[in-house]
Amino acid sequence: MCAEEIGFVEKYDLLGCIQCGRCTGGCPVALRTDLRVRCFMYDTQNEERLEELSERPEIWDCTTCYTCAARCPKGLEPLEVLIGLRSLQIEEGRVQPTVRDALESIFKDGNPWGSPRAKRLDWTAGLEVEALEPEAEEATDVLLFVCCTDAYDPRVMKVAQALVKVLNAAGVDFGIIGEEESCCGSEVRRLGEEGLFEMCDEENVELLNSFNVNRIVTVSPHCYNTLKKEYHGLKHPVLHYTELVAELLEEGKLQLSKEMAKVITYHDPCFLGKQNDIYDEPRYIITRIPGVEFREFDRCRERSLCCEGGGGKMWVESESKAERLAEIRVEDAKELGAEIIAVACPFCLLTLEDATKVKGVEEEMRVADILELLAEAL
Amino acid sequence: MNGKPKIGVYVCHCGTNIAGTVNVEEVVQFAQTLPDVVVARNYSYMCSDPGQALITDDIANMGLNRVVVASCSPRMHEPTFRKTLLSGGLNPYFLEMANIREQCSWVHDDPIAATEKAKRVVEAAVVKARRLEALDVKEVEVEPSCLIIGAGIAGIQAALDIADAGFKVYLVEKSPTVGGHMAQLDKTFPTLDCSACILTPKMVDVANHPNIELMTYSQVEEIGGYIGNFDIKVRKKSRFVDMDKCTGCGACAEECRMAGRIPNEFDEGIGMRGAIYLPFPQAVPAKYTIDKENCLFLSKGKCGESPKCKEACQAGAINFDLQDEVVEFKVGTIIVATGFDIFDARLKPEYGYGVYDNVLTALEFERMVNASGPTGGKVVMLERGKKKKKKEGEEAEAPRMPRSVTFIQCVGSRDKSVGNEYCSRVCCMYTAKLAHLVKDKVGHDCEVTIFYMDVRAFGKGFEEFYDRVRREGVKYIRGNPSEIYKKGDKLIVRAEDTLTATPLEHETDMVVLSVGLCPRSDNREIIDLLKLSQSSDLFYLEAHPKLRPVDTASDGIYLAGVCQGPKDIPDAVAQAKGAASAAMIPMASGKVKVEAQTSVVNEDTCRGCGFCVELCPFSAIELVEINRMGWPVKVARVNEALCKGCGACAAACLSGSIQQRSFKDLQLMPQIKALGVK
Numbered sequence A: 001m002c003a004e005e006i007g008f009v010e011k012y013d014l015l016g017c018i019q020c021g022r023c024t025g026g027c028p029v030a031l032r033t034d035l036r037v038r039c040f041m042y043d044t045q046n047e048e049r050l051e052e053l054s055e056r057p058e059i060w061d062c063t064t065c066y067t068c069a070a071r072c073p074k075g076l077e078p079l080e081v082l083i084g085l086r087s088l089q090i091e092e093g094r095v096q097p098t099v100r101d102a103l104e105s106i107f108k109d110g111n112p113w114g115s116p117r118a119k120r121l122d123w124t125a126g127l128e129v130e131a132l133e134p135e136a137e138e139a140t141d142v143l144l145f146v147c148c149t150d151a152y153d154p155r156v157m158k159v160a161q162a163l164v165k166v167l168n169a170a171g172v173d174f175g176i177i178g179e180e181e182s183c184c185g186s187e188v189r190r191l192g193e194e195g196l197f198e199m200c201d202e203e204n205v206e207l208l209n210s211f212n213v214n215r216i217v218t219v220s221p222h223c224y225n226t227l228k229k230e231y232h233g234l235k236h237p238v239l240h241y242t243e244l245v246a247e248l249l250e251e252g253k254l255q256l257s258k259e260m261a262k263v264i265t266y267h268d269p270c271f272l273g274k275q276n277d278i279y280d281e282p283r284y285i286i287t288r289i290p291g292v293e294f295r296e297f298d299r300c301r302e303r304s305l306c307c308e309g310g311g312g313k314m315w316v317e318s319e320s321k322a323e324r325l326a327e328i329r330v331e332d333a334k335e336l337g338a339e340i341i342a343v344a345c346p347f348c349l350l351t352l353e354d355a356t357k358v359k360g361v362e363e364e365m366r367v368a369d370i371l372e373l374l375a376e377a378l
Numbered sequence B: 001m002n003g004k005p006k007i008g009v010y011v012c013h014c015g016t017n018i019a020g021t022v023n024v025e026e027v028v029q030f031a032q033t034l035p036d037v038v039v040a041r042n043y044s045y046m047c048s049d050p051g052q053a054l055i056t057d058d059i060a061n062m063g064l065n066r067v068v069v070a071s072c073s074p075r076m077h078e079p080t081f082r083k084t085l086l087s088g089g090l091n092p093y094f095l096e097m098a099n100i101r102e103q104c105s106w107v108h109d110d111p112i113a114a115t116e117k118a119k120r121v122v123e124a125a126v127v128k129a130r131r132l133e134a135l136d137v138k139e140v141e142v143e144p145s146c147l148i149i150g151a152g153i154a155g156i157q158a159a160l161d162i163a164d165a166g167f168k169v170y171l172v173e174k175s176p177t178v179g180g181h182m183a184q185l186d187k188t189f190p191t192l193d194c195s196a197c198i199l200t201p202k203m204v205d206v207a208n209h210p211n212i213e214l215m216t217y218s219q220v221e222e223i224g225g226y227i228g229n230f231d232i233k234v235r236k237k238s239r240f241v242d243m244d245k246c247t248g249c250g251a252c253a254e255e256c257r258m259a260g261r262i263p264n265e266f267d268e269g270i271g272m273r274g275a276i277y278l279p280f281p282q283a284v285p286a287k288y289t290i291d292k293e294n295c296l297f298l299s300k301g302k303c304g305e306s307p308k309c310k311e312a313c314q315a316g317a318i319n320f321d322l323q324d325e326v327v328e329f330k331v332g333t334i335i336v337a338t339g340f341d342i343f344d345a346r347l348k349p350e351y352g353y354g355v356y357d358n359v360l361t362a363l364e365f366e367r368m369v370n371a372s373g374p375t376g377g378k379v380v381m382l383e384r385g386k387k388k389k390k391k392e393g394e395e396a397e398a399p400r401m402p403r404s405v406t407f408i409q410c411v412g413s414r415d416k417s418v419g420n421e422y423c424s425r426v427c428c429m430y431t432a433k434l435a436h437l438v439k440d441k442v443g444h445d446c447e448v449t450i451f452y453m454d455v456r457a458f459g460k461g462f463e464e465f466y467d468r469v470r471r472e473g474v475k476y477i478r479g480n481p482s483e484i485y486k487k488g489d490k491l492i493v494r495a496e497d498t499l500t501a502t503p504l505e506h507e508t509d510m511v512v513l514s515v516g517l518c519p520r521s522d523n524r525e526i527i528d529l530l531k532l533s534q535s536s537d538l539f540y541l542e543a544h545p546k547l548r549p550v551d552t553a554s555d556g557i558y559l560a561g562v563c564q565g566p567k568d569i570p571d572a573v574a575q576a577k578g579a580a581s582a583a584m585i586p587m588a589s590g591k592v593k594v595e596a597q598t599s600v601v602n603e604d605t606c607r608g609c610g611f612c613v614e615l616c617p618f619s620a621i622e623l624v625e626i627n628r629m630g631w632p633v634k635v636a637r638v639n640e641a642l643c644k645g646c647g648a649c650a651a652a653c654l655s656g657s658i659q660q661r662s663f664k665d666l667q668l669m670p671q672i673k674a675l676g677v678k
C-alpha cells in the first residue's frame, strides 16, 4: 500500500503531535545533521508539501534508532514519517545507487550484500551445525536465524561462528535454515521499500512456520525486532541470543572457565535496548566471564547513544562532516578506561570497529560481540 | 389507593427538542386510546410550574392514581415529578417516565418513525404504570459527626469548618504529623506567602479544637454502615512514646544511635533523621515517634548497653511496651482528603534521576530552599549517599552553590508513555516560583533556565507572576527535554529550542524535575474500604464532573483536595470548604431519606446461594439463617439503608427470588413486551 493512499495525517496521527520537541531533542543525529524530525511532524500535515519534503536529503540521516518515538509523550512514532517520505522517493525510483543495489540483491538473492545465495552457508565451514528439515517429526529446540551480515560479512561471520561454538558447548539442540534463509527485511522496511518488505514478511513466515521447532533465536537485534514485532502470523516464539545465553548460564548449562582480565564496557544496541527493553541479559552475561571488570558508559541503557548503523545507514552516506556518533562512543569508552567495547549487534560491531580505526585506537581498544568473548572464555 | 388504575399521560414538547421531531399531538391521541388512560395532554415544558399544575389539577379533578410523563431522561426530572405527585396527594412512586428525548427525538431524524417509536415508549410506560406499587420513603437519623481521612491542607480546612459549625470531627492522619505536602513547601505561588506561616496556625488549631479528635500515625481499618450511621474502626499505631508525657524537647533524638542515618521522608530523603524523630520542627502534634523498622532496640532487640533515647528522656516518655490501639466510633458522614504522591521520576530513566546527584525532584528542591529544611534554605550541590564524617574540630567543606539551575516542566504529566495523560495544573506555576527563589537565594548571576512546552498560567494572579519571573531574568526555552547525560562535571540537557528549531546541548550544574501530581500508590486501601470509583486518570471519581464535584456516588461520602484530581492550594481549600458544607447538610438536618426502590427477597424461594451477596457493590446483602417449616435454612436479606437500588442482584438471581421494587419482573416484563421486544 502506498503512503499517499490514506494520507500522512491519519497514517501517522500527525494531529496528535503537540510540537513539544522531545523527538528532536533526543534524536542522536540532530546534533550532527540537518534532521529536525519534529518539523516533519508539522510540515507533512500539508499534503501538498510531501513531494518537496521527500526530496530533503536529511530524511536519509535517520538511523531508525526509535529514540524519538520512545520519548514522545503522545505515543507517536516520528521516525515512521521519515520512512513514509523515503517510500515516496523509492516509488519514484529516486534513490542512491547503493540503496538500489542492496534492495535488488535482497529481491534476487535474499541478502543485501550482493552475494549469491549459494554462498550463504560459507560461514559454517568446519563447524558442527546442521540445516533442519522442514516438517520434521521430532521438534528441535532452537532454530537459529542468521542475519545476512553474519552470514556474508567476513568480520561479522566470526560472531555467528562463535554462537555455534557456544551452543555446542552448552549442548543445545539447534539447527539452521540453510541456503533457503533470506533477509528479514528490517532494513528494507526502514529504507521505505514497503512492497519488498511485505514479500519478506510473507515468505519468511511461511518458511519459518514450516520448521518443527520450539523457538527461534536470532543473532541480530534487527532480525529479532522484525520477527518478533513486525511479521504477521509467525507461530514460534522469538528470542535474541542474549536471552538464550543468559538462560543457559543461569541454568548452569554453559560453563565459562577461561579468565579474561579486561575492562569491558557494553554498548546497548538501539534495537535490543530502546526498542525491546533487553538491558539486563547482556550485562548478566558479560559479568559472568571470569576476571572481567565491567564499567558502564555514562550514557547507557535507555540513554544509550545510537551508533548510526541502523535504518539503512549501511547503504546511505550522510553528508555531514561532523563527528560520527560511533566515534563519540569510542572516545567515551577510552575515557572510561575500557579495553573492550562489547556489543550484541552486527551493525554496532562494524560501526564501532570502524570508529576505533578512524580514531587510531584500534590497537588498544577492541570491539567485540559478546559471543566472541564468550567463545574465548569457554 | 391501589384500586383500578386511572392514568394521566403528559407529553412534553421540551421546546422543539422533542416536538421538533416527534408529532406530540399524535402521541397524545394515541395515548388516549390506551386502556386505563383517563386523560392525555401535551405541553411546551412539563417541568415548568404550569406544566406541573396540569398534573396536580388532574389528580384533584379526575382522581388520577397513576402518572406517566413522556419527556426527557429520568436523571434530571424524575425527582421533580415525584414531588409533583406528592404535592398532588399521590404516592410519588406512582410516576413512570417515558424517555422520548434522549432515546428518541435526539437520536432520530425521521419524524414519522420517531413518532411511532414515541408511541411505543409511551405505551410501554402506561403498561408499567398500571402495575406500579406505592413505596414508603424511609428516613434514617444522621449521627452529627464526620470522619475526615487525611490531614493535608484539604482535610485540615474541612475539619476546621465542620468543627466550627459545632459538629464532632474525627481527623485521621497516616503520618506522624498533620500538614501534608503543603508543610513541605517553602513559599507558595503566586503570592509567595510563606507556606508554614499560613499553614502552621491551622495545624495547631486542629490539634486544639474541642470538637476535633485528631488521630495521627493512625489508619482507618474498617468502615461499615451507611450515610448517617457509619461504623468506623481506626488503628492508632504505637509511637513507643507516651503522648501524654512527651514534651517534645528532642533530647532523645539527639542521642539516638541511629541519628542522622535514616533518610527523612519529610525532607524527601535529602535530610536525615534518627529512629526516634519529629518530621520537622513545627510538626503537630509535637510528639516524637520511634520508627520500629529502624530502631535498633525494636528491630534487633538491642541498642548498645541500653536504649540511649530512654536515658536521655527526662520525662520518662519512652516505653517500648506500648501497643497499637484500636478505637471504634460512629459517624454520619465521611470526607476523603488523602492527597497525592509526586510522580516517581525514576519512571523516566532518560532524565537520570537516581543516577546523577544533582538531578532533583521539585519537592526535594522545595525542601532545599526551605529555611527549616535540611540545608537551612541554602541551594547547594548535593553529594548523595556520601557518609558525612564529622571529626572533632574539623570544619566540613562548605558545599558549593550551583552556578546554573535548569528546570524541566511536565515530568510525568501530559505523558502517555508513563500513562499520565492529564496536566498536573500546579507545576508550571511552582516552577516559576522555584525559579524566582533561585534568583533570590543563590543570586542574580545564577543562570536559571526553564524548559517548557506550554506555560499554563490560568489562575488568579498567575500570568502576572509569570511575567514577573521572566523579567527577573529567568530564561524560558520552548522545548521539552529528551535526555540528560554528563560531560565532565556538568550535566547536559538535550533538547530542542522549538521556536528556532535548534537542537541544544544545554550545560548546567543542577536540574530540577517539575514532577506532576499522581494518585497515591496506596489508594487501593481507601478504595476497598469505601468502594470509591476512579476516573480514567485514577484519581477518585466525583459524582458529577460539573454539578457534584465534591460528592461521590455513595451518599454521605465526599472528596476534598488533590485526591480527586490535581489542584493547587486555593482550589484544594475551596473544595474542602465545599465538601465540609455538603457533609453538614445531612448532619444539620439530622435525617436523610434513603432509596425506596430497594431490593427485596422472597424468603420462601431464596436458595441461599449467596450469589447476590458477592455481587452487591454496596455490601447491602447478607445471608441470614431462618426457620423454614422447622428447618434452619440460609436466605439472603437486604439492608434497605445500604441498598442503592442498582439492581445487580435482581438481574443475577437464578431463582428470581430477589426483586427490585418498581422493577419487579411482573412490572418490567410486560413493559418490555409492549416495546415489541420478544
Ligand SMILES: Cc1cc2nc3c(=O)[nH]c(=O)nc-3n(C[C@H](O)[C@H](O)[C@H](O)COP(=O)(O)OP(=O)(O)OC[C@H]3O[C@@H](n4cnc5c(N)ncnc54)[C@H](O)[C@@H]3O)c2cc1C
Binding pocket: B149, B150, B151, B152, B153, B154, B155, B172, B173, B174, B175, B178, B179, B180, B181, B182, B185, B187, B188, B189, B190, B218, B219, B220, B337, B338, B339, B340, B341, B342, B362, B363, B366, B426, B430, B433, B520, B525, B526, B560, B561, B562, B563, B567, B568, B569, B570, B572
Ligand atoms: C513541588 C510542589 C510545589 C507546590 N507548590 C505549590 C504552591 O506554591 N502553591 C500552591 O497553591 N500549591 C502548590 N503545590 C500543590 C499543593 O501541594 C497541593 O495543592 C496541596 O498540598 C494539596 O493538599 P491535599 O490536602 O489535597 O493533599 P496532601 O497535601 O497530599 O495531604 C494529604 C494527607 O492525607 C494523608 N493521607 C493519605 N492517605 C491516607 C490514609 N489512607 N489515611 C490517613 N491519612 C492519609 C497524607 O499523609 C497527607 O497528610 C505544590 C505541589 C508540589 C508537588
Ligand code: SF4
Binding pocket: A016, A017, A018, A019, A020, A021, A022, A023, A024, A038, A041, A068, A071, A072, A073, A074, A075, A076, A078
Ligand atoms: S515528541 Fe511527539 S508530540 Fe512531541 S514534537 Fe515529537 S512527535 Fe510531536
Ligand code: SF4
Binding pocket: A023, A026, A027, A028, A029, A030, A037, A061, A062, A063, A064, A065, A066, A067, A068, A069, A078, A079, A082
Ligand atoms: S529514529 Fe532516531 S535517528 Fe530517526 S528521527 Fe528518530 S531519534 Fe532521530
Ligand code: SF4
Binding pocket: B255, B256, B257, B258, B274, B275, B276, B290, B294, B295, B296, B297, B298, B303, B307, B308, B309, B310
Ligand atoms: S532505642 Fe536506640 S535506636 Fe531505638 S530510638 Fe532509642 S536510641 Fe534510637
Ligand code: SF4
Binding pocket: B409, B410, B411, B413, B414, B422, B423, B424, B425, B426, B427, B428, B429, B454, B455, B456, B514, B516
Ligand atoms: S501544569 Fe504545566 S508543567 Fe504541569 S503538567 Fe501542566 S503544563 Fe506541564
